[in-house]
C-alpha cells in the first residue's frame with residue numbers, strides 16, 4: 409500500500425511540475441532528452457492493475473517544449489514488448505511519425521530509437537503508442553508546446569482522460585470479436601440515428617434519463633474513467649492562485665470513450681481545439697471525442713479557500729472523472745462521486761458548428777478529392793474504410809502541393825473520430841452544409857450515417873495513415889494510408 413501511495417504521490421508531483429516548470433523547460437527544450445517507457449502498478453478504486461508510463465529521467469510526464477525549437481529525444485523501451493511512439497497532431501517529417509511497419513520498425517524490448525524534428529506548432533498535443541492495443545494500458549503522455557510570443561501568465565493544468573477496465577485489452581478485443589448482441593439491437597440503432605436538437609444536446613448530459621434504460625452506445629463497457637491515472641476517489645488536486653487564470657489542457661487519451669467536460673462554477677473559455685486556436689467560445693460544458701484536445705481558460709475567483717472540480721462524464725454513461733483545482737488555503741477537499749444520477753447522451757455536432765478557426769486555410773479551389781467510406785460489420789466486428797481492412801489496403805494517393813478535400817462518409821451505426829497523420833485539416837462541410845472558417849483539426853468526429861468534409865494542403869510528402877481513433881475499431885481494420893505520388 410505504501411508503495412502504491414508513493415506511485416500516486418510521484419504522479420501528482422510530476423503533473424504539478426509539468427504545470428510549473430515552463431521557464432526551466434523553455435531554456436532546455438533544445439537539449440537532448442530521454443523519454444523512458446516503463447511499466448508500473450497502480451490501484452484503481454481498490455483494483456490493482458499495471459500500466460505503461462512515459463516520462464523523462466527528471467520525472468516530467470511526457471514532454472513540454474517551445475515552438476521553433478527542436479525535439480531531440482531518445483525513446484527507451486523499458487517494457488517487455490515491442491512498441492512505437494507517435495506524436496499525435498504534430499506536423500513532422502514522415503520518417504519521424506512513429507507508425508510501425510509504415511514509417512519505422514518497432515522498438516524492441518530494451519531498445520532505443522532517436523527522434524529529431526522541429527516543433528512547428530504551439531498547442532496541446534500528445535504522444536501515444538501506435539502498436540497494438542497499448543493505448544488501453546495508457547502508453548500515452550502529454551506533449552505540450554508553448555508559443556514563445558504568448559505573454560499570458562496562465563497556469564497550465566494538464567487533464568488527460570482515459571478509460572479503465574479490469575479486463576486485459578486482448579480479452580476486451582476477443583469479446584468484441586465474438587460479438588455482443590446489444591450492439592446491433594434495434595433500440596441502439598434507433599438511438600444512434602436520432603437527430604438531436606443542437607441546443608438541447610449540448611446539455612444532454614443533464615437531461616436525458618431515458619438513455620439509462622436503453623442499451624449502451626459504447627461498444628466497450630468500462631469500470632471507471634481516469635484523469636492523469638487517478639479516479640475521483642483519489643483525484644489529482646492542483647493548487648491554483650486566487651484571481652489567476654488557469655489554462656486547462658484537456659487531452660482525451662481514452663481508448664473508446666468520448667466525454668462531456670464540465671467546468672462547474674468556473675465559466676470556461678474554449679480557446680483551442682486539437683492544438684489550433686479558435687475564436688473563443690464561452691461555456692461550462694464542452695465535448696471531446698477520442699484523441700481530441702480542448703484548451704479552456706478558467707479564472708480562479710479571489711476567494712481565499714476555493715475548491716473547483718473540473719469533471720468529465722463519459723458519453724452514454726453515468727460515470728465521471730476529473731481533477732480538483734484548489735487554492736493553497738483550501739484545507740478540506742470534498743469528494744465528488746464517480747457515478748452520477750443522469751446518464752449522458754451522445755456527442756454531436758453542436759459544438760463543432762460553433763467553432764471558428766483563428767487561422768483557417770486560405771480559400772482555394774479543391775485540386776484533388778479523397779473519399780473515405782466508413783463501413784462496419786458489427787456481427788464480425790470488422791471495421792473498414794472503402795471496403796478494406798488494415799493492413800490489407802490499397803493506399804489512397806495525392807500529389808504534392810495541392811488543396812485536397814477529404815470526404816468522410818460514415819455509413820455505420822456508430823460515430824468515428826477520424827485522425828489524419830502529418831497534416832492539419834479544416835472542417836469545411838457537415839452533412840451538406842458548408843462550415844465557414846471551420847476548426848483546424850487533426851481528429852474529426854463523424855456521427856453515424858453522416859458525412860463530414862475537410863480540406864488540407866498536401867505539403868508534407870510521405871506515407872500517412874488515416875484511421876478511426878477508437879482503439880478497437882482501428883485494431884479491427886479501420887485504418888488506411890494516403891501516399892504522396894512520386
Ligand SMILES: [Cu+2]
Nearest residue numbers: 824876878881
Ligand atoms: Cu471507429
